[in-house]
Amino acid sequence: MNSRERVICAISHQEPDYPPLDLGACGQTGINASTLYRLRKAYNLQEHPIEICEPLQMLGTVEEDLLKKIGVDVIPLWNRGNLIGLSNRMTKFWNMPDGTPVLMPENFKFDISDKDDILVYPCGDRSAPYSLHMPAGGSFFDIISRFPPVDEDNLTPIEDFKENYTLKSEEDCIHWEKESKRLYEETDFGIVGVSGGMGLGDVAEILGPFIKKPQGIRSIEDWLMAHILYPEYVQAVFEYQTDIALKNLELYRQAVGDRIQVIWLSGTDFGTQCGTMQSREIFLNLYKPYYKKANDWIHNNTSWKILYHSCGAIEPLISDFIDAGVDILNPVQCSATGMDPKYLKETYGDKIVFWGGGVDTQKTLPAGSPEEVRKQVLERLSIFSPGGGFVFAAIHNILAKVPPENLVAMFDAVKTFRGI
Numbered sequence: 001m002n003s004r005e006r007v008i009c010a011i012s013h014q015e016p017d018y019p020p021l022d023l024g025a026c027g028q029t030g031i032n033a034s035t036l037y038r039l040r041k042a043y044n045l046q047e048h049p050i051e052i053c054e055p056l057q058m059l060g061t062v063e064e065d066l067l068k069k070i071g072v073d074v075i076p077l078w079n080r081g082n083l084i085g086l087s088n089r090m091t092k093f094w095n096m097p098d099g100t101p102v103l104m105p106e107n108f109k110f111d112i113s114d115k116d117d118i119l120v121y122p123c124g125d126r127s128a129p130y131s132l133h134m135p136a137g138g139s140f141f142d143i144i145s146r147f148p149p150v151d152e153d154n155l156t157p158i159e160d161f162k163e164n165y166t167l168k169s170e171e172d173c174i175h176w177e178k179e180s181k182r183l184y185e186e187t188d189f190g191i192v193g194v195s196g197g198m199g200l201g202d203v204a205e206i207l208g209p210f211i212k213k214p215q216g217i218r219s220i221e222d223w224l225m226a227h228i229l230y231p232e233y234v235q236a237v238f239e240y241q242t243d244i245a246l247k248n249l250e251l252y253r254q255a256v257g258d259r260i261q262v263i264w265l266s267g268t269d270f271g272t273q274c275g276t277m278q279s280r281e282i283f284l285n286l287y288k289p290y291y292k293k294a295n296d297w298i299h300n301n302t303s304w305k306i307l308y309h310s311c312g313a314i315e316p317l318i319s320d321f322i323d324a325g326v327d328i329l330n331p332v333q334c335s336a337t338g339m340d341p342k343y344l345k346e347t348y349g350d351k352i353v354f355w356g357g358g359v360d361t362q363k364t365l366p367a368g369s370p371e372e373v374r375k376q377v378l379e380r381l382s383i384f385s386p387g388g389g390f391v392f393a394a395i396h397n398i399l400a401k402v403p404p405e406n407l408v409a410m411f412d413a414v415k416t417f418r419g420i
Contacts (some may be wrong), residue, residue, distance in 0.1 A: 001016055002188040003020070003072075003073035003074065003188050003189045003190055004073075004189060004190045004191075006018070006020045006073050006190070007020045007073050007074050007189075007190030007261055007262075007341070007347075007391065008261055009192065009388060010353070010388045010390060010391055011261065011262065011305045011328060011353050011388075011389075011391070012388070013353070013387065013389045014387075014388045015385075015386065015387055016162065016388060017385075018385075018417070018418035018419070018420070019075075019385045019391065019392050019418070020073040020074060020190065021070070021071055021072050021073050021382060021391070021392045021393070021411075021414055022072065022073070022074045022355065022391050022392065022393040023062050023067075023070065023072050023393065023394075023398075024059070024061070024072070024075070024076065025055045025074040025075055025076045025190075025192040026076055026192055026194050026264045026309070026330075027057065027193075027194065027267065027397075027399060028204055028267060028309045028330055028331055028356075028396055029330065029331070029355075029356065029393040029394070029396075030053070030054060030059035030060070030062075030067050030397045030398070031060060031062065031397065031398040032057070032058055032059065032060065032139055032140065032397065032398060032399050032400040032402075033050040033052055033059065033100055033102050034058075034096055034098055034100040034139055034205075034400040034401075035398055035399065035400055035401070035402050035404075035407070036050055036060035036062065036066075037100045037101075037257075038404045039059070039066070039333070039404050039407050040066060041375075041404070042404035042405070042407070042408055043066065043069050043070075045065050045066060045069070046065070047351065048101075049093060049101040049103050050100065050101070050102045050103070051090045051102070051264070052090055052103060052104055052105075053078060053088070053090075053104050053133070054082060054083070055082055055083075055084055055086065055104060055105060055108070055141070056082070056083045056132070056141050056143075056204065056209065057103075057140045057141075057397060058096070058140045059397060060102070061090075063179055067189075070411040070414075070415075071411070071414065071415060071418070071420070072102050072133050072189075073189060073190055073391075074189055074190040074191070074221040074262075074391070075183060075189040075190070075191060075192070076191075076192050076194050077176070077180055077183060077191055077192065077194060077256070078179075078194055079172065079175075079176075079194065079196070080171065080172050080175045080193065081210075082105070082210075083204055083205075083209055083210055084105075084120065084122065084123075084131065084141075084208030084209050084210055085122045085123035085124075085131075085209070085211070085212075086105035086106075086107050086108055086123065086124055086131060087105050087106050087107055088105065089105065089106045090103040090104060090105060090106070091103060091106045092104045092107075092108050094108070095137060096139065097116075097118075097134070097136065097137050097139070098137070098139065098400070102389060103130055104242075107126075108364065109121045111130075115136060116137075117133060117134065117135050117136055118133070118134040118141075118166065119132070120132035120133075120134075120141065120268070122209060122210055122211060122212050123212060125212055127212075128213065129146045129212075129213070130144055130146075130210035130298070131144055131146065131208075131209040131210070132144060132209055134179065139399070139400035140399075140400075141146050141209075142201075143204065143207040144209075145207065145218070145219050145220075146214065147214055147215065147216075147219060148215060149217040150216065150217055151176070152230075154342050155216075155230060156216070156231050157216065157233045157234075157236035157237045157240070158236060158237075158240050159215075159216075160215050160216025160217070160218075160237075161237050161240065161241070163208075163211050163214075163313035164205055164208060164211065164238060165197075165241045165244040165245070166200060166244065167244060167247055167248060167251075168248050168251050168252075172251075173251050173254070174255075175240055176193075176252060176255035176256050177255040180184075180255065180256040180257075180259040180260060181259065184259035190261050190262070191259065191260045191261055192260065192261075192262045192263070192264055193252065193256060193260040193262065193264065193304070194264045195248070195249075195252050195263055195264065195265065196264065196265065196266070196267070197241075197244070197245035197248055197249065197294075198241070198242070198245050198265040198266045198290070198291065199265075199266045199267050199268050199387045200238050200241060200242075200266065200268055200286075200287055200290060200291070201223070201234070201268050202237075202266065202267050202268040202269075203220050203269075204267065205224050206218055206220070207219075207220070208248065209327065217230070217233060220351055224277070224278070227278060227286060228282075231285070231286060234286055235286060238286065238287070238290050239290070240375075241290075242293055242294060245294055246293070246297055249294065249297060249298065250301075253301060253302055253397065258302070258303050259417070260304060260307065261303075261304065262304060262306075262307050263298065263302075263304045263305070263306055263307065264307045264309070265294065265295075265306055265307065265308060266291075266308045266309065266310075267309045268287075268308075268309075268310060269309075269310050269311045269312060270310045270312065270317055271310060271311055271312020271313045271314040271333070271336060272312050272313060272336075273312065273334070273335070273336050273337065274313055274337045275313050275337060276294075276313065276314060276317060277312070277352055280316055280317060280320070283320060284320065286319055289387065290325075291308075291324040291325070291326070292323075292324040292325055295324055295325025295326065296325055297326055298325075305327040305328055306318060306325060306327045307328040307329075307330060307355060308326045308328070308329060308330070309329075309330045309331060310329070310330075311331060311333050311336075311396065312333055312336050313336035313337040313338050313339060314336075315337075315338035315343075315344070318336070318344075318347075318352065319348075321352065322348070322351050322352050326352065327352065328352065328353040328354075328391075329352050329353070329354060329355065330355040330356045330393070331355075331357070331393070331394075331395045331396045332344065332354045332355070332357030333356075333357075333395050333396070334357050334360065334395065335360050335362060335363070335395075336359055341357055341380060341384060342383055343384045344357075345383055345384055347385075349387065349389050349390075350389065351389070352389070352391050353390065353392040354384055354391075355390075355393060356393045356394070356395050356396070357390075357393075358377060358380050358381070358384075358394055358414075359373060359376050359377050359380065359394050359395065359410055360395055361394050361395050361396055361398060361402075362377065362395075364376050365394060365398065365402055365410065366401065366402045366406070367401065368406065369406075370403075370405050370409035371409070373388070373406045373409040374409045374410070374412070374413040374416075377409075377410050377413035377414060377417075378413050378416070378417055380392075381413075381414070381417045392414060
């Protein structure tokens with residue numbers, strides 16, 4: 001099998017020649033640019049500035065030489081813009097605080113505080129308040145809360161979020177068409193369309209780092225409480241967002257056709273380490289109807305498999321994700337309560353694809369020994385791989401300061417399991 005055939009087989013719940021591998025196919029299976037730079041050195045690949053593909057989390061583009069070196073099977077189709085409102089043309093040279101050379105968006109504009117913090121302007125507009133903050137010595141950005149007081153007696157949900165969710169432009173469609181053709185015709189990788197659009201309640205969107213002057217219920221605490229206090233506000237936002245998403249999905253379908261195999265729709269987190277962030281009742285009433293509406297449209301009009309991301313202890317919601325039409329679940333946080341890999345595979349493995357779960361990125365990968373990494377990777381592969389329905393990836397992004405030798409151990413273990 002080539003990589004694309006392998007991915008199609010796995011996400012169709014058939015067992016491929018060996019499990020597909022992902023590094024960098026979306027914003028939750030990537031690698032911090034600092035770590036990527038050191039990993040390239042560990043493999044004796046050419047040293048050069050790392051192009052940033054997702055600037056909020058400072059994820060680096062995994063280039064073809066490394067993809068082939070470690071045996072990756074899937075690559076992303078990115079949008080023209082990103083979560084900080086900047087172009088995805090990465091041409092501006094910059095050094096990260098640890099000295100890692102990178103290429104940032106062409107309109108990336110920032111200041112450095114007297115404490116050496118890095119403060120970034122949304123959309124590259126110096127007249128707007130800062131929207132991002134990287135502390136001295138940091139390796140990714142935090143979103144700054146910058147919202148005026150909310151008049152709780154006069155809530156205006158559509159007015160508040162109309163800048164968050166907008167129709168895509170002709171330039172966006174041209175980009176999708178051109179780039180999807182290039183990836184499909186010039187490579188044999190599986191392709192993930194990182195379109196987004198259905199991240200209902202995703203804090204990265206609620207906080208609005210790409211909005212110059214956000215308004216409305218925006219702080220994380222107020223937003224979560226609004227599910228109880230003002231459910232009609234949340235519902236109005238979700239209904240508006242879904243209507244826009246459906247229109248954009250039609251544009252996306254026209255632009256990319258069947259050249260992608262997977263579409264990434266949502267990065268909303270529903271779990272903590274020990275349980276769900278909201279009750280199942282709230283999920284059923286406020287989230288599931290809109291997810292199902294979008295997912296049904298995709299299944300009725302395309303061949304794409306639908307990928308949703310949610311961290312944490314979300315086992316109580318997995319059946320609802322499946323019923324709502326979600327085909328693929330990421331990142332499969334096995335360390336969270338109720339997320340035992342054997343139980344997940346036995347209970348849901350024939351109904352939903354597990355994309356992730358390959359190694360723990362909170363403890364094992366950053367702090368374990370290479371042998372501990374190798375052992376866990378082989379164990380997870382033996383659990384999740386049988387019968388297909390699995391794509392190997394680390395549990396969420398690989399952060400800064402992960403030892404390169406642990407990453408090499410992870411990829412070597414995948415090769416050992418594959419028998420290559």
